[in-house]
Amino acid sequence: MVIFSLAAFVKLMFIFNLNINSVFQANIKLKESPSIVSICFSYYNRMYLFLLKPMYRLKEIPHPYDSKPATIIKKCAKHIRLTCLAYQKTTTFSKTVISLIIMTLSIPLHPLNAQTYKINKYGLQLIKDWSGYQTRIKMDSDLALMPLDSLIPDLKTDFVYATKNNFTHTILYQRPRAYLRKPAALALQKIAQQLRPLGYGLLIYDAYRPYNVTEKMWQVVPDNRYAADPKHGSGHNKGISVDLSLYSLQTGKAVPMPTEFDNFTSKAHQGYQNLPDSIIKNRALLKKFMEAGGFSPLSTEWWHFSYPNKTSRGHPYLLMDLNFDALSGQKQ
Numbered sequence: 319m320v321i322f323s324l325a326a327f328v329k330l331m332f333i334f335n336l337n338i339n340s341v342f343q344a345n346i347k348l349k350e351s352p353s354i355v356s357i358c359f360s361y362y363n364r365m366y367l368f369l370l371k372p373m374y375r376l377k378e379i380p381h382p383y384d385s386k387p388a389t390i391i392k393k394c395a396k397h398i399r400l401t402c403l404a405y406q407k408t409t410t411f412s413k414t415v416i417s418l419i420i421m422t423l424s425i426p427l428h429p430l431n432a433q434t435y436k437i438n439k440y441g442l443q444l445i446k447d448w449s450g451y452q453t454r455i456k457m458d459s460d461l462a463l464m465p466l467d468s469l470i471p472d473l474k475t476d477f478v479y480a481t482k483n484n485f486t487h488t489i490l491y492q493r494p495r496a497y498l499r500k501p502a503a504l505a506l507q508k509i510a511q512q513l514r515p516l517g518y519g520l521l522i523y524d525a526y527r528p529y530n531v532t533e534k535m536w537q538v539v540p541d542n543r544y545a546a547d548p549k550h551g552s553g554h555n556k557g558i559s560v561d562l563s564l565y566s567l568q569t570g571k572a573v574p575m576p577t578e579f580d581n582f583t584s585k586a587h588q589g590y591q592n593l594p595d596s597i598i599k600n601r602a603l604l605k606k607f608m609e610a611g612g613f614s615p616l617s618t619e620w621w622h623f624s625y626p627n628k629t630s631r632g633h634p635y636l637l638m639d640l641n642f643d644a645l646s647g648q649k650q
Contacts, residue, residue, distance in 0.1 A: 435636055440549045444529060445638045448647075454636075460629035463526055463557045463638075463645060464503040466496040470510045472519045474565055478579060479524060479531070485580050486538045490531050494642050497526040499557040499635055502613075502625035506560065509611040514567070518603075521572055523561040523579045523621060527554035529639035543618045544582045553624040556635040560613075561621045564604055573600050576620055588617050 434450035435443040445451050455462040467473050473496070478484045480491040498506060510520050532545075532552050539545040546552030553559030564573040574597050577586045584590055588605065591598065601620050608615065613623035628634050 438529075442549075442551055443636050444551075445636050445640065448640065448644055451638065451640060454633075458629050458631055458633045460500045460631070461633060461635065462500050463497040464500050466498060466503055466506060466522060466525065469503055469507040470520060472514070472567065473510070474519060474521045474570075476521060476523055476579070479527075485582070486535060488534075490534060492642065493646070495646060496522045496524075496560075497557055497645060498560060499625070499629075501629065502558050502560070505611045505613070505625065509607050513564070513607060517567050518564045518573065519567050521563045521565045523563070524554060525560045526557040526638070526645075527552065528641055529555045529637050539582065541582070544580075551637040553627075555637040555639070556627065557638065558625040558627060558635055560623055561619070562604075562623070563621055564600065575600055575604075579621055586619055586621075588615055588620055 434453045435445050438444045445454070467475075475494075475496055477491055477494045480489060480494050482489055484490065497503075506520070513519065529548070529551060532555055533548045535545045536548050540547075546554070554561075561579065563575055563579070565571060566573060576590060576593055576597055577583070585593075588601070593601075604620070605615055608623045613625055616622040616624070
């Protein structure tokens with residue numbers, strides 16, 4: 319009971335961004351340093367799914383992502399009181415024992431906190447294997463990459479990175495397919511549905527991009543106005559950025575835009591105005607629908623748009639380096 323109560327208390331402190339050490343010193347008046355708190359904080363998520371939920375039958379301790387803060391305070395109050403009293407009375411030895419028990423019970427339990435990623439030479443978290451990716455999407459389906467052609471029947475693609483007709487003059491993609499994370503993919507599906515009555519379809523140049531391709535691109539164009547620095551990664555590597563244009567459903571031809579795809583001049587900028595009115599309107603139409611759908615434009619590329627970087631449950635999208643062949647084997 320002490321262990322679970324303490325975990326609930328620590329998580330509550332985390333939700334409200336309070337200084338845990340100050341809270342203990344002021345309210346519990348401890349003389350010792352509460353090292354147990356930091357340990358509970360680190361492992362709470364791993365304990366929650368398999369230990370806290372079953373023990374309290376999904377009712378008395380809600381998951382922080384599932385409830386409002388006021389609800390969490392009310393339902394955790396009893397356990398917080400017990401925690402404070404128990405912690406006050408325990409000896410240093412007992413605190414150490416509790417720490418070891420928590421670590422032993424909780425280390426393997428929560429997949430999203432497990433080592434599902436690798437740390438690359440820049441210190442970035444990078445998913446490079448299929449099992450790590452699968453582990454994460456089992457815990458949050460919004461982390462899944464979805465093929466856009468399965469959601470948008472009239473989608474067209476022009477994967478220039480699968481040819482030598484790109485700015486690197488090398489073939490970067492093998493058997494590509496357009497993928498976005500689930501929320502971004504569903505948002506783009508809705509945009510396509512809204513454009514269809516107007517006579518337009520979506521033309522995709524690029525969507526999810528393996529991280530190793532970003533490294534190759536940076537070697538050719540080391541300019542963060544037009545290429546992503548591998549030290550930070552790209553929204554494409556996270557599956558939340560898409561490069562696209564419009565095409566006419568009647569003729570099947572691409573709608574005239576300011577430049578061709580991957581033009582690294584000021585003419586490709588969103589604010590460039592020395593253009594025919596019809597082309598400015600086409601660019602504005604694409605931007606209008608993409609922004610209304612939740613995407614944000616890039617000022618230097620009229621074709622590039624990105625979706626927010628967190629799921630509805632607050633999980634960030636990590637950089638990925640899975641090739642298209644690996645993704646094509648996933649179940650939808």
